[in-house]
Amino acid sequence: MKNIASNVFNSLSSVIDDLGYELYDVEYAKKQNGMNLTLYIQNKNDQPITLQDCEKVHHVIDKVLDEINPTNDEPYYLNVSSIGIDRPLKIDKDFNRCLNKMVEVKLFTLFFGKKDFVGKLISFDSNNITLQIGNEVLTFLRKDIALCKLYVKF
Numbered sequence: 291m292k293n294i295a296s297n298v299f300n301s302l303s304s305v306i307d308d309l310g311y312e313l314y315d316v317e318y319a320k321k322q323n324g325m326n327l328t329l330y331i332q333n334k335n336d337q338p339i340t341l342q343d344c345e346k347v348h349h350v351i352d353k354v355l356d357e358i359n360p361t362n363d364e365p366y367y368l369n370v371s372s373i374g375i376d377r378p379l380k381i382d383k384d385f386n387r388c389l390n391k392m393v394e395v396k397l398f399t400l401f402f403g404k405k406d407f408v409g410k411l412i413s414f415d416s417n418n419i420t421l422q423i424g425n426e427v428l429t430f431l432r433k434d435i436a437l438c439k440l441y442v443k444f
Contacts, residue, residue, distance in 0.1 A: 294318045294360050298327065301358050302351055309347060310334055314373045318366070325366040327355075330373040336387070339372035379438045385414040392441035395421065397434050408441050 295316040306313045306329075315330040331347055333339060348370045355368065379385050379393065388411050395407045407428065409421030419438065420429045 294327070297358070298329070298355070298360050301360070302329065302354060305351060305354055306331060306347060309350060311339075311343065311347060314377070318361075321367075323367060325361070325364065326369055327360070327366045328369040328371060330371055330377075332373050344370040344372070376439050376442055379440070382414070382416070385411065385419065385438075388440055389413075392443075393421065394437075394439055394441045395419070395430060395435055396437040397430065398436045399434065401428075401430065401434070405436075 295318040298318070299313060299316040302316075303313045310333070311331045312334055313329060314332050317326070317328045317330070319326060319328075329347070329351070331339060331343070333343070348368065351370070352368065377384075379388060391411060392408060393411045395409075397405045397407075399405070401407075407421060407423060407430075409423035409428070411419060412422050412427070413420040414432075417432055418429050419432060419435070420427060
C-alpha cells in the first residue's frame, strides 16, 4: 500500500504543481467504505485551500490516475483534501514555513520531566529544532519528536 501512495505521489507531483498547488502527502488506506486514495494539497502561496481548489485538482488528476492505474484495476475512492492547519511538520520546508511561529512539540520520551512543549520555533537544522519558551531556549533532536505542528489556540 505504501508503494501505491509513493507511486501516485511521484506521478502526480508535477501535475499538481502545474496547477499552482503543492502535493503534500498521499495516503492509500482502507476505510469503512473501502480503499481510499487521498491526496493532501496546499496552495503554493499559503492561502487556504477551498472546495473549488480540491475539485479542480480532482478533475485533472482523475484522468492521469486512469492512465497510470496505480491499483491495477482494484477499486478505490479518490479524495483530494487540504492538509489542514494542524498538519504535522515533517520536512525542512514545513519548518521553514513555521519559523517564528508558535508550534507544539510532543516527544517520545520525557525531557525535563515533560513530553509536551509549546514555544516559538526559532531555528532548525537536519538534526534539531529550537524553541523559545518564555525566556528559555530549548533544543530538541528531531529523531526524538513524535509530533510537531503549528500551535492552534481555540
